[in-house]
Amino acid sequence: MPLLEISNLRTGFDTDSGRVIAVDGVSFSVEKGKTFGIVGESGSGKSVSALSIMQLLPQPAGVIVNGSIQFKHHELVEAPEDVMVDVRGDEIGMIFQEPMTALNPVHKIGRQVSEVFRLHKDMSKAEAMQASIEILDRVGIPSPEIRVGEYPHQLSGGMRQRVMIAIALGCKPDLLIADEPTTALDVTVQAQILKLMKDLQEEMGMAIILITHDLGVIAETCDDVAVMYAGRIVESAPVKELFADPKHAYTKGLLRSMPRLDRERKTKLPTIEGNVPAIHEMPTGCRFSSRAPKEHDEDAIKNRPPFEEVSPGHWVEKCPFCFEA
Numbered sequence: 001m002p003l004l005e006i007s008n009l010r011t012g013f014d015t016d017s018g019r020v021i022a023v024d025g026v027s028f029s030v031e032k033g034k035t036f037g038i039v040g041e042s043g044s045g046k047s048v049s050a051l052s053i054m055q056l057l058p059q060p061a062g063v064i065v066n067g068s069i070q071f072k073h074h075e076l077v078e079a080p081e082d083v084m085v086d087v088r089g090d091e092i093g094m095i096f097q098e099p100m101t102a103l104n105p106v107h108k109i110g111r112q113v114s115e116v117f118r119l120h121k122d123m124s125k126a127e128a129m130q131a132s133i134e135i136l137d138r139v140g141i142p143s144p145e146i147r148v149g150e151y152p153h154q155l156s157g158g159m160r161q162r163v164m165i166a167i168a169l170g171c172k173p174d175l176l177i178a179d180e181p182t183t184a185l186d187v188t189v190q191a192q193i194l195k196l197m198k199d200l201q202e203e204m205g206m207a208i209i210l211i212t213h214d215l216g217v218i219a220e221t222c223d224d225v226a227v228m229y230a231g232r233i234v235e236s237a238p239v240k241e242l243f244a245d246p247k248h249a250y251t252k253g254l255l256r257s258m259p260r261l262d263r264e265r266k267t268k269l270p271t272i273e274g275n276v277p278a279i280h281e282m283p284t285g286c287r288f289s290s291r292a293p294k295e296h297d298e299d300a301i302k303n304r305p306p307f308e309e310v311s312p313g314h315w316v317e318k319c320p321f322c323f324e325a
Contacts, residue, residue: 001073002029003207004053004175009067011045011052014060020279021065022048024231027307030175035201035208037222037239039215039254043276044228046211047097050177053209054094055084072174090120093168094177098184099160103152109136109163110148116170135166139196158189165196172204179211194221215258219243224313227251230276230287233307234322237314247310249322250288286319294321 011023023045030036038046051057052064055076069076071092076084088094096102104112113136114128123131129148136144139162152160161181168176178197182190198221201208210222218225219239226236227250235248246252253272274291283289285303289296296319305319316323 003032003072004030004209005068005070006049006053007068007070009049009052009069010065011048011057011062011067012065013058013062017280019063019065021282022231022279023052024282026067026228026231026233028226028233028236030207030209032174032207033201033205034223035210035221037210037212037218037225038228039212039218039225040228041213041276043230043279045231046228047179049228050094050179050209050211053177054088054092055079055081056088056094086120089116089168089173090171091173092175092177093171093173095161095164095168095179095181097180099157099164100152102164103160105152107151108148109150109152109155113148113163113167113170116167120171131170132166135170136163139163139166139169139200140192141166157185158193161185161189161193162196165193165200169200169204169206173206175207175209176201177209177211180213181210182212182214182217190217197221215254227254230282231279232287232317233315234288234317235315241311241314245314247314247316247323247325248288248319249292249294249324252324253291286317286322288319288322292319292322296321 007027009023009026010021012019012021026049040046053069064077067077110129110132113132117123117128117131132148133144136147141147141159141162182193185193194217197208212218222239225239225242226233229250235251246255256270257272259269272291277287277290283301285301286296286305289301300319300321305317307315307317309315
């Protein structure tokens, strides 16, 4: 049985002009010990899906309209706040985007890391600080006994990201949600962070949801992947199968736009023309219709395509103009 199972999740935001839907009917599952990737352009709904799982949507505007989020056979959508306080940090850890803004700039690193131990493990202040030093050492921060007395601005971007990982993994959660964990880091530090996450996953046996726009990261670290576009999953499959045999036009466009070593130096990098539709102007049917290589008819623009399994574990939104067998 999956550790996490999401079914038909719809998440929206109440605005002055009415409710807009940012995540529209998303379904996927994550197995214990596996890494599930979610990839897509900015604004595709990746982060909103993660915040929905954690019930950390901006309030009062953010709301889960309907759907189910089953974690270890417990429903999280209707879970009261006191239950979610216990779940967050203890059973589900999260690495947020932009560690400089996720960390509180006026509190020292030690206080921010030790908070998770004091909240979930009933430790004294001294015990929590010692546990903080140990987990900071485990994630590769040098001289952790000194770093606990420093502020976030005194650390490099890579070090701040390691602090975020330490906070997320301090209580050894069953599931880690990593939202763009390597954004704004140089290539060498990216590789170190990804290796660290993989090593800790093997050590703790946890599952990971890895949210990124980088298909290279997906190929290197994930077992399964979902491709999101404009609030919907358009294709989901085991990583090797998705890269070897993509079925949806958007997935193919993303793969074509990846830099390749076998491409001639002066060859222009292919791009996907156009832009993602504005959230309040989404077509009810195929949302990729305005950017797809094939022109869509009125029915395809108005009627939502079915999301069907085309081979074991390989699901695709079967728009007649975007799907290729």
